Amino acid sequence: MRILLVGAGGVGGAFTAIAARRDFFETIVVADYDLARAERGAAADPRYVAAQVDASDSASVTALCQEHGITHVMNAVDPVFNMPIFEGALAAGADYLDMAMSLSKPHPEAPYSQTGIKLGDEQFAAASQWEDAGRLALVGIGVEPGLSDVFARYASDHLFSEIDELGTRDGANLVVTDDDGNEVFAPSFSMWTTIEECLNPPVVWQDGGWFTTAPFSEPEVFDFPEGIGPVECVNVEHEEVLLMPRWIDCKRATFKYGLGDEFITILKVLHTLGLDRTEKVRVKGVEVSPRDVVAAVLPDPATVGPRMTGKTCAGLWVTGTGKDGEPRSTYLYHVVDNEWTMQEYGHQCVVWQTAINPVVALELLATGVWTGAGVLGPEAFDAVPFLDLLTAYGSPWGLMEVAPAAG
Incomplete structure (x- = not known):
């Protein structure tokens, strides 16, 4: 390869x-x-x-x-x-x-x-x-989309006989500080992409079709594992909702992201001022994209790791009927600690958690465990070899039964 x-x-x-x-x-x-x-x-x-x-x-x-x-x-x-x-x-x-x-x-x-x-x-x-x-x-073989889609395939094959909702839920307790130890606004992922997915109309799959809602709609509090705790999550446009129903039978598919009030306020202000626009405008004789300028003036996500603490969690909340015929509500998840990724790899946890999944996928393709032709999502492949190899890489995934979240 x-x-x-x-x-x-x-x-x-x-x-x-x-x-x-x-x-x-x-x-x-x-x-x-x-x-x-x-x-x-x-x-x-x-x-x-x-x-x-x-x-x-x-x-x-x-x-x-x-x-x-x-x-x-x-x-x-x-x-x-x-x-x-x-x-x-x-x-x-x-x-x-x-x-x-x-x-x-x-x-x-x-x-x-x-x-x-x-x-x-x-x-x-x-x-x-x-x-x-x-x-x-x-396509879509990062962490979200990517690992969350692998979780959907695993849940369908091994945990559920009927799925009501495939609900991707993403939350973290990450904090970035300046040289004086003061908390600062510094996105841990591409600001260009974050603006795109958060300000576009979120898509929801329900009863055989896709529809959209307003940005930041349907807030709910989800209690994330491994010490992260309760985080309010809102609807955001994301690929899982467009991928999962193509291969997995479900009544509903959603994606909700734990952004926090400060981040949502900043995104709304950027939109109000037109700073989320990608079309170029002329400024003192130079044509620039407002969104490119916003991304350029913020810290590079690749550089914030040494000043960041906390954990990030990507996962899929699945509800429906278990293989035993009883109601089931299960969260399949992957938690990564920034201190560990910085010490072990020298890269902050959000980009590391995104990057490990395509490496695992490429190894499965190289060894012939995964094969296929066409445009396919992660759901089109057997989830077990992927999850086993992810664990072998030293980054295990988890599973917990959960009660319905509070609105």
């Missing part, structure tokens, strides 16, 4: 650190628009090679694949670049993986009730091309 890693930022850097401990691949070409950043990522292992790439140009991706005999393209950049990388991989005859699907566009007349172009629609529209080529595009 010869892997092209597109993007050497926070998640890409964690990917190289995790993969360096495994032996299932021959080489990884660490590519970034910033060659110096790619070179820093490639320094993690003698099997790595640095390269420059323009992720917005499919021909650049194809050429790099052909130059290095790439078999698998790993997309680790913001999803605005998904389609050029996706198309460049197919043109090169390589398989493809990403951690977030192609972007959505809200319904032009009824954005908070009807879907427009949904997450992943552009990629699923090309499924027949990938099938005809005998190539695999494994």
